[in-house]
Amino acid sequence: MKLTRRTLLATSAAATLLPRSVFAQTALTLTAVEGSQHIAPEGYPDTNIWGYEGGVPGPTIRAKQGETVVREFVNKLPQGSSVHWHGVRIDNAMDGVVGLTQDAVASGQSMRYDFVAPDAGTYWYHPHNRTWEQMARGLYGPLIIEETTPPDVDQDEVFLIDDWRLTQEAAIDESFEQAMDWSHGGRIGNWVTANGKAPFDHPVKLNERIRLRLINVANSRIFELGIEGLEGVSVALDGQPLDKPMAVDRISLAPAQRMDLIVDVTAQEGQQGALVLRGGDQDYQLVRFPVAGMARPARMAPPAPLPANPVPVLGDLQSARRFDLLMEGGAMGQMRQAMVDGEMRDARSLASDGQFWALNGVAGLPEAPLLVAERGETIIVRIINDTAFAHAMHLHGFHFRTLGADGSQGPLRDTVLVERTETVEIAFVADNPGDWLFHCHMLEHTAAGMLTWIEVT
Ligand code: C2O
Numbered sequence: 001m002k003l004t005r006r007t008l009l010a011t012s013a014a015a016t017l018l019p020r021s022v023f024a025q026t027a028l029t030l031t032a033v034e035g036s037q038h039i040a041p042e043g044y045p046d047t048n049i050w051g052y053e054g055g056v057p058g059p060t061i062r063a064k065q066g067e068t069v070v071r072e073f074v075n076k077l078p079q080g081s082s083v084h085w086h087g088v089r090i091d092n093a094m095d096g097v098v099g100l101t102q103d104a105v106a107s108g109q110s111m112r113y114d115f116v117a118p119d120a121g122t123y124w125y126h127p128h129n130r131t132w133e134q135m136a137r138g139l140y141g142p143l144i145i146e147e148t149t150p151p152d153v154d155q156d157e158v159f160l161i162d163d164w165r166l167t168q169e170a171a172i173d174e175s176f177e178q179a180m181d182w183s184h185g186g187r188i189g190n191w192v193t194a195n196g197k198a199p200f201d202h203p204v205k206l207n208e209r210i211r212l213r214l215i216n217v218a219n220s221r222i223f224e225l226g227i228e229g230l231e232g233v234s235v236a237l238d239g240q241p242l243d244k245p246m247a248v249d250r251i252s253l254a255p256a257q258r259m260d261l262i263v264d265v266t267a268q269e270g271q272q273g274a275l276v277l278r279g280g281d282q283d284y285q286l287v288r289f290p291v292a293g294m295a296r297p298a299r300m301a302p303p304a305p306l307p308a309n310p311v312p313v314l315g316d317l318q319s320a321r322r323f324d325l326l327m328e329g330g331a332m333g334q335m336r337q338a339m340v341d342g343e344m345r346d347a348r349s350l351a352s353d354g355q356f357w358a359l360n361g362v363a364g365l366p367e368a369p370l371l372v373a374e375r376g377e378t379i380i381v382r383i384i385n386d387t388a389f390a391h392a393m394h395l396h397g398f399h400f401r402t403l404g405a406d407g408s409q410g411p412l413r414d415t416v417l418v419e420r421t422e423t424v425e426i427a428f429v430a431d432n433p434g435d436w437l438f439h440c441h442m443l444e445h446t447a448a449g450m451l452t453w454i455e456v457t
């Protein structure tokens with residue numbers, strides 16, 4: 001009998017375990033394709049973008065914690081691509097890193113991604129090939145893994161914050177490979193959006209409780225955000241619940257970082273709340289929350305922490321193996337030379353190939369991993385930023401904790417901002433076998449040399 005989705009459902013009561021291929025037939029597709037959308041301010045024309053299903057952001061993929069996510073990725077773009085499921089502690093073969101875990105999915109080809117999402121939280125997906133160009137053109141989308149028992153909220157909303165570089169005709173500025181960007185702070189744009197739109201209204205009610213999932217999907221810009229007319233706590237960072245919810249005052253998100261907030265609408269009827277961008281002369285409203293009606297007469301009790309995910313607990317830090325990661329290069333840096341493909345080159349020759357940064361003296365993906373960990377081992381990496389720029393270091397496949405000088409441990413994260421001249425120590429349990437990329441998520445920096453990898457056996 002050939003199983004279709006219908007017969008599968010009809011017989012499921014009697015069925016035992018079915019082979020995977022049966023499910024595979026019903027896989028949903030995720031198509032990367034050119035599209036057109038209004039992104040710029042009113043009065044400007046639509047922008048040609050690259051998007052999943054032709055839109056920015058791509059569709060929200062939702063699954064329950066522990067469920068299998070299956071998507072047939074179809075590449076209709078004019079260049080090779082892939083899908084990386086950012087922040088998911090995933091099977092290495094599904095990590096989507098072209099040049100490390102897979103080949104590019106060529107134009108016109110497809111690839112099935114099939115993985116279990118072990119942790120609830122806010123994640124996202126994006127390409128991992130020519131990422132600096134493909135993400136600047138609009139390729140990204142949210143991946144929401146729901147708790148078995150989600151917190152009690154009235155609305156659960158995702159806002160992907162992006163920084164676009166548009167021409168005066170509202171086209172994507174195609175200067176993706178400017179030495180000026182690659183050697184400085186990356187491609188910084190001239191137009192910031194939430195969910196690919198000019199500022200828009202999102203209606204709410206007084207005392208309504210909203211879960212806000214904020215994701216920085218910009219190539220390189222660090223966002224300082226704030227909320228107005230909404231009060232509450234942050235409950236998760238980079239998908240992982242905080243042990244204790246924290247009062248929200250300043251929301252700083254480096255590229256790829258996320259924050260989940262649970263807030264109540266405190267702006268009165270007829271007024272409006274807002275999600276604002278800070279850092280300019282004036283706060284800029286990305287999303288307006290006009291208040292119409294009342295959800296309940298008073299605010300709800302403060303939310304409980306989200307249930308912890310099954311992330312392994314750090315082992316003994318005294319006996320953990322330690323590694324150094326030295327970041328060098330960039331404009332105003334001291335780097336004189338670095339290795340590329342096993343060859344020592346001086347800074348000028350590196351620059352002529354668009355390589356401006358090095359990790360432990362190597363520009364670009366090194367032949368040998370930064371470290372080889374035994375499965376289950378606790379590893380400490382000291383990240384030393386000897387450059388004049390901040391870097392958003394992202395480790396694939398794991399969440400780590402920062403270690404304070406006093407021995408304190410920070411919250412679980414998958415991306416940490418290392419400020420200029422700062423040193424940050426991170427520790428994680430290497431429980432997931434495979435080859436895992438470790439790079440700056442400022443995409444021009446990745447492109448210009450700032451990437452390495454670790455191996456877990
Ligand atoms: Cu958002 Cu290498 O990833």
Ligand code: CU
Nearest residue numbers: 391440442445
């Ligand atoms: Cu960087």
